[in-house]
Amino acid sequence: MVLLAGVAGCAGLVGPVEAAAAQGSTASTTTLTITDANPGGAGGNPVVGDTVTFGVVVTDASGSATVSPSNVVDIHFQYDDSSMVCRAALAPIAGSSPMASTGSCQAALADAGSDTFYAVYNGDTTFAPSEGTASLPTAVASASTTTVVVPIGPAPTVGLPFAFSASVLASSPGASTGPTGTVTFLDNGIPITSCLAAPLS
DSSP states (O other), X not given: OOOOOSOOSOOSOOOOOOSOSSOOOBOEEEEEEEEOSSOOSGGGOOBTTOEEEEEEEEEESSSOOSSOOOSEEEEESSSOGGGEEEEEEOEEOTTOSSOEEEEEEEEEOOSTTOOEEEEEEOOOSSBOOEXXXXXXXXXXXXXXXXXXXXXXXXXXXXXXXXXXEEEEEEOTTGGXXXXXXXXXXXXXXXXXXXXXXXXXX
């Protein structure tokens, strides 16, 4: 989950505008949906590494526009430009009334705990920017792991130094994220003083 600290003197979010130098004044609404086609967690819950699809629909809120919304919609973890996870290009929905456009993009869930996402429509020469939110059914869980410990060098001898190596493997779909952190080695359930918090690399 992305955390912010020491931010002051700001309100709202200003997203990038790609297709137009000026923004229009016609009101728009942005609707966001999230689909996790193959949730990897227990009970079908989302886990880190799952690839989800973000679907967006931008609609003319005035009901009087004669063109469809254009430009892009940015998907964020929160109201912060640095947290953008993907960008959806808009295409008109044929025969829609009021005028509307749709788009989609995909991204892998990168942070445990994040469940609410924000869609930020950047506006175009006709339509003003708008935002929408959507949440996953449950918070994103950490990917499960398997730890394998193997000896290094010859067979151990009582009273002599002995080396171990531990490999931590993330279960699919979390395998793409690569576990980080540390490993503590234990002897019959007791932490080995010289093997506390060994960093993963």
